Amino acid sequence: MLGQEPSAPARAMVRPYVITGGRTTAHLTLPLEALIQASPGAGADLQAGHQPAVLSPRDLAALRERISGPVYGPADEGFRIEQVGSYGAPVHRPAAVIGARDRGDVQAAVQLAAERGLPIAVQATGHSSLSRTDGALVISTRRMRQVAVDPRTRRAWLGAGVIWRDVLDVCTPHGLAPLCGSAPGVGAIGYTLGGGLSPIGRTYGYSADYVCSLEVVTADGRIRHVDPGHDPDLFWALRGGKGNFGVVTAMEIELFAEPSLYGGGLFFRAQDAEPVLRRYLQWAPQLPESCTTSIALLRDSSGMQLRGVAGGQGVVHLRVAYLGPAEQGSALLAPMRAAAPLIGDTVAPMPFTAIGDVHEDPTTPVHVDKRGALLSDATDDTATALLSAYDATGDSVFCVELRQLGGAFSRRPAVGSCAGHRDAAYLAFTVSAPAADGAASGGQRVLGALRPWSTGGVAMNFLGSANDPRDVASAWDPDSHRRLLELKHVWDPANLFRFGYPLLAEPPKVSPEAKALLSRCHDPTSIAELAAGLGLPLGVVRVLLTDLIEAGLVTAYQLDPERAGDTQLLKEVLHELRRRL
Ligand SMILES: Cc1cc2nc3c(=O)[nH]c(=O)nc-3n(C[C@H](O)[C@H](O)[C@H](O)COP(=O)(O)OP(=O)(O)OC[C@H]3O[C@@H](n4cnc5c(N)ncnc54)[C@H](O)[C@@H]3O)c2cc1C
Known part of the structure; x- marks a missing residue:
C-alpha cells in the first residue's frame, strides 16, 4: 500500500502528542507506538554547538550564488561597515553579513542559516546594535527601502529597511501620516515589532496596533503572508515580539489623515x-x-x-x-x-x-x-x-x-x-x-x-x-510571555532568531545520547526502532524523547489507540507523515 494516497480516516489518526503532567512522570505517558520526527533545523543547530560559527570560503561562495546582494565574510572589505551599526561598539563578530536586496535574498539567507545551524540576526539601521551578533548570519535590510502608498485604502506597504523619514516623505504629499516614532531615522519595522511608542501615541495608541499585515520569512525558510486571517498566532506574536519569530520582509500599515x-x-x-x-x-x-x-x-x-x-x-x-x-x-x-x-x-x-x-x-x-x-x-x-x-x-x-x-x-x-x-x-x-x-x-x-x-x-x-x-x-x-514561549517552540524550535531582545538565549542544551537520538529521527521513526538502533532501554529513550519534545526539538505523532496494532494503518500513517513532513 505504500505509495498510494492514504484514506481520509487514516489522516485523522495522526496527531501531535502533547506533553501533560509533571516533568518526572510525563515520559510514562508517551505512547510506545508513537512515531517520532525531528523538528526542521533542530539537529543542525545542535551540531553547531555554542561556539561562534565560521563559514568556509566555499560556504560564502555558495551564498553569493544564491543571493543577489553583497555577501561579506570577516576578511572582506565592507564587512565591518555593513554590520557595525550606528554605535561602533561593542565590536561584533558575526559569521557573515548579507546585504539583502529583496525577500528572495532574505529567504535564501534564512534557508542557508537553517541548514548550517547558524543563528540569524537582522539589522536595518543598527540603532539597536548594543546586543552582540557573534557567530550569527547578519541579514542587513538597509537596501530594502521601498515604500508604496494607496491613498484610497489609506494603507502603506513598507520594505524591511525603510526608516520613518521614507514613510513621511511618501505619505504626507497625499495628506496621510504614519504613527511613527520620535526619530525619523529609526527603522520602521524594528520600531513597530517592539510595539512602537509614538510622540503622538496618547491619541492613537501603539504603532503595532496599526499593522494590517506582515510578510515574513520564518525559520523553516518559507515566505508567509501573515494577517488576522492567516497564521493569527504568528501575527499576534510578531507585533510586540520583536525579531524572535522571523525576518519581516515587508509590513502593511494603516495611515491616518495628516493632523494639524x-x-x-x-x-x-x-x-x-x-x-x-x-x-x-x-x-x-x-x-x-x-x-x-x-x-x-x-x-x-x-x-x-x-x-x-x-x-x-x-x-x-x-x-x-x-x-x-x-x-x-x-x-x-x-x-x-x-x-x-x-x-x-x-x-x-x-x-x-x-x-x-x-x-x-x-x-x-x-x-x-x-x-x-x-x-x-x-x-x-x-x-x-x-x-x-x-x-x-x-x-x-x-x-x-x-x-x-x-x-x-x-x-x-x-x-x-x-x-x-x-x-x-x-x-x-x-x-x-x-x-x-x-x-x-x-x-x-x-x-x-x-x-x-x-x-x-x-x-x-x-x-x-x-x-x-x-x-x-x-x-x-x-501570560503573554508564556504564550510567546509556546509559539517560539512552534515557529522557531531551533531558536535561530536569538539576537536583539531574545525570548530564549541559548540553543536548547541536550545530552550526547539525546543528540544521537535526534540524528536518527529525521524521518518518522518508532520508539522501538530508536531504542534498538542506539542500544538503549525503551524507558531511557522515552525519558530522552520527553525532554526533546519539551524543548521543541522533536514531535511525537500518536495514533488512535484502538487501531494502534493495525499494520495496514501504520503503513498508511507512515506514508502520510513522509508525504506531509
Ligand atoms: C534616537 C532614537 C529614538 C527612538 N525613539 C523611539 C520612540 O519614540 N518610540 C519607540 O517605541 N522606540 C524608539 N526608539 C527605539 C527603536 O524603536 C528601537 O531601537 C528599534 O529597534 C530600532 O529599529 P532599527 O531597525 O532602527 O534598529 P536595528 O538595530 O537595525 O534593529 C533593531 C532590532 O529590530 C529587529 N528588527 C529590525 N528589522 C527587522 C526585520 N525586518 N525583521 C525582524 N526583526 C527586525 C531586530 O530584532 C533588530 O535587532 C528610538 C531609538 C533611537 C535610537
Whole structure:
C-alpha cells in the first residue's frame, strides 16, 4: 500500500502528542507506538554547538550564488561597515553579513542559516546594535527601502529597511501620516515589532496596533503572508515580539489623515529642574488624549544640537505634541510656560513631516548604557526620588526621561497583539555611561530609586542594554510571555532568531545520547526502532524523547489507540507523515 494516497480516516489518526503532567512522570505517558520526527533545523543547530560559527570560503561562495546582494565574510572589505551599526561598539563578530536586496535574498539567507545551524540576526539601521551578533548570519535590510502608498485604502506597504523619514516623505504629499516614532531615522519595522511608542501615541495608541499585515520569512525558510486571517498566532506574536519569530520582509500599515500639529520643546535651566518636574507631574495627568508629552533632564546639551538652546549647559526639556488648533494647545501649555524662566521655546504649529523636531533626538552615534522602566504612577515623591538619584550619579547619567503614557496607549486593539503593559502611566528611560563589568550603571541606579512606582515591566523598545532573556521577559505580562514561549517552540524550535531582545538565549542544551537520538529521527521513526538502533532501554529513550519534545526539538505523532496494532494503518500513517513532513 505504500505509495498510494492514504484514506481520509487514516489522516485523522495522526496527531501531535502533547506533553501533560509533571516533568518526572510525563515520559510514562508517551505512547510506545508513537512515531517520532525531528523538528526542521533542530539537529543542525545542535551540531553547531555554542561556539561562534565560521563559514568556509566555499560556504560564502555558495551564498553569493544564491543571493543577489553583497555577501561579506570577516576578511572582506565592507564587512565591518555593513554590520557595525550606528554605535561602533561593542565590536561584533558575526559569521557573515548579507546585504539583502529583496525577500528572495532574505529567504535564501534564512534557508542557508537553517541548514548550517547558524543563528540569524537582522539589522536595518543598527540603532539597536548594543546586543552582540557573534557567530550569527547578519541579514542587513538597509537596501530594502521601498515604500508604496494607496491613498484610497489609506494603507502603506513598507520594505524591511525603510526608516520613518521614507514613510513621511511618501505619505504626507497625499495628506496621510504614519504613527511613527520620535526619530525619523529609526527603522520602521524594528520600531513597530517592539510595539512602537509614538510622540503622538496618547491619541492613537501603539504603532503595532496599526499593522494590517506582515510578510515574513520564518525559520523553516518559507515566505508567509501573515494577517488576522492567516497564521493569527504568528501575527499576534510578531507585533510586540520583536525579531524572535522571523525576518519581516515587508509590513502593511494603516495611515491616518495628516493632523494639524502644535509641537516642539520648552527648555528650562538645570537648576529649575525641581519646580519644573513637580509642576509637570501635576499638569500632565490633566491633559487630554490629543496631547502627548515627555520631560527630559539633560546633563549637557552639547551633543544634542537642540534648536531651542545653546550647547554646553544642563537643561530640562519638555517635549509637546498637541493635535489640534494652536490657540488650544497654547492654552494647555500655559502652566508649564510659567513653571520657571524659559531659556528656549520652539513649540509652534508645524508640518507633520517635522515630527522629529518635537524630541530632537541625537543622531550622532554614541556607545552608551540605556535602561527603561514603566511606572504605574508618578507623584511629588517620585520627583524627589528621581532628582536626588540624578544628582547623586554625577556626570555618569546623560539623560533621564519620563514619557507620559495613558490615553489611547491604555486601550486594547480590536485585533490583539503581544505589545503589552497597557496599564502603565509613565515610561522612565535613562542614558548613561557604560559601567565597568558587573557594576550598575548610573541609569540603573536612577531607576532603582524609582522602584516604588515601577510596574515591574519595561516597554520592549526601551529595554536598551538589558538583553538577557530574563530581563527581556519583563517586556510582556506573564501570560503573554508564556504564550510567546509556546509559539517560539512552534515557529522557531531551533531558536535561530536569538539576537536583539531574545525570548530564549541559548540553543536548547541536550545530552550526547539525546543528540544521537535526534540524528536518527529525521524521518518518522518508532520508539522501538530508536531504542534498538542506539542500544538503549525503551524507558531511557522515552525519558530522552520527553525532554526533546519539551524543548521543541522533536514531535511525537500518536495514533488512535484502538487501531494502534493495525499494520495496514501504520503503513498508511507512515506514508502520510513522509508525504506531509
Ligand atoms: C534616537 C532614537 C529614538 C527612538 N525613539 C523611539 C520612540 O519614540 N518610540 C519607540 O517605541 N522606540 C524608539 N526608539 C527605539 C527603536 O524603536 C528601537 O531601537 C528599534 O529597534 C530600532 O529599529 P532599527 O531597525 O532602527 O534598529 P536595528 O538595530 O537595525 O534593529 C533593531 C532590532 O529590530 C529587529 N528588527 C529590525 N528589522 C527587522 C526585520 N525586518 N525583521 C525582524 N526583526 C527586525 C531586530 O530584532 C533588530 O535587532 C528610538 C531609538 C533611537 C535610537
